[in-house]
Amino acid sequence: MADLILHHYPNSPFSEKVRLMFGFKQLAWQSVLIPVIMPKPDVVALTGGYRRTPFLQIGADIYCDSALIGEVLERIAPTPPLYPVQSAGLARTLAQWADSTLFWTAIAYAFQPAGLQSMFANVPPEHAKAFGADRAAMRGNAPRLSAAEATANLTDYLDRLENMLADERPFLLGAAATIADFSVVHSIWYVRRVQSIASILERAPKLLAWADRMAAIGHGTFGKMTSVEALQLADSSTPAALDATFVHLSDVAPGDRVTVTPTDYALDPVEGELVQASASMLSLRRTDERAGTVIVHFPRIGYQLKKIAV
Template structure:
């Protein structure tokens, strides 16, 4: 069995998305807790710059972004399927909408002052958190609270229409769309319950959330950040085509050949670049090789969608 190490923290909604998928697929995993805000020295040692949670580690291969992590977990354990063949396209498109548009409406709504007072034990901790997140939004337009609230209400009604028809959004079993839609609502309900009354207007959605929550997080053991780094140090990164990403054919959309030193950066949220040698650029993902003095060679993987590939500055 492949040792799956999840770097996450309990309050992270995207981490909850992956935790539930691990539970749904009954995959055992190792839990490494990372800080919610910078500095994150151990995580950045693995990623080379990327610092969003969660990150999935398998030996000396590091998988960033939950969209890519879902693909990895589907490869490790194909059943139950996140992408059932008859709804594969629409499930992916819905999940991308939920992870972006729905997520940011929910976060803006849930982070208003009443919600923030529940999230943080002291105002100082809250101020540090919001300052950290502001630094990550360098290329984003921030929704105003009133606009986000209106949008969130509308989105909840639309998703509830889907839950009216089935136990899960696209049928009798959950798919990637369910996990992507669930985690922003989970944040409102579980992390800012003072604001969770917005969910009461959609009872079928609350019933669906109960079914999602019942999937659980599966079987996991705690692992220290130091031990996770030791795992990476003792492992060798797998070459393209032999790792947990199924496609390996080169797709050149940038005029950047393999072997070039590049940077990969999120389009919007999280401006920190990861630099290394381009090992793979397929229809779905990028892979780069980097060297770190603490752990040696490491491969870091990103999805294509949502990330910017550039040649590294030669200076």
């Protein structure tokens, strides 16, 4: 099997989600550290403009969004399962809520003045300013929770999650971790790291014990790779064969020039030739002078597909 290459940075919540999934699956992987803010020239060369963190590279195939990365890892290593048959629907639904509603609530809570002061205490002012401008551009006109609203909402969500563990089950849906656990834990992990505002978590002791169990899973075994090496690998590789089944969408067909754009934040379109539209994934072929020909894959949910007018 080709190397699993995670393009990430240490403090990225969604990267922590994927790193723990590597540990859960006991997979070996390569770590490519990328910039926290734009510009990200090596990232753009591989993704075509997708700027979220993380993304997974397997040769000349680029998988965007942690939701899709979970599906890819499940295919590569089915055991232990992230999506056990008896609870797959519930696990996926809880994961989607956690990756959206819970995540943005946790971010709004962490980014209150006391949290920001703690996060950037040892960072030069110009770096903190650049980070703030970058994240503001990513969010655009999306609505933002105030600190008071985020505190109230997060308090309620913590109580709900604590209630899920009230019967002493080790994980949110039972005896084994599922995709729901990995999608919830990264928000808790992020808030917990901001010590000045982490006391809100003390209301949920069972949840904190669960978070410790999740952390104990670890990150698997990994080596280090540079972004230049990752680009060279993509350029020398051939994308994997795609499923021949194509789920048609209105007037869009294989071979059409299209864009795929997130629907919530970081609304940077990726343009390419549509080569696959499955029930759960969209795949574009694109060529870059450094990365060569790559296939960039996106989940269906959370992304908009548009045909480019000729």
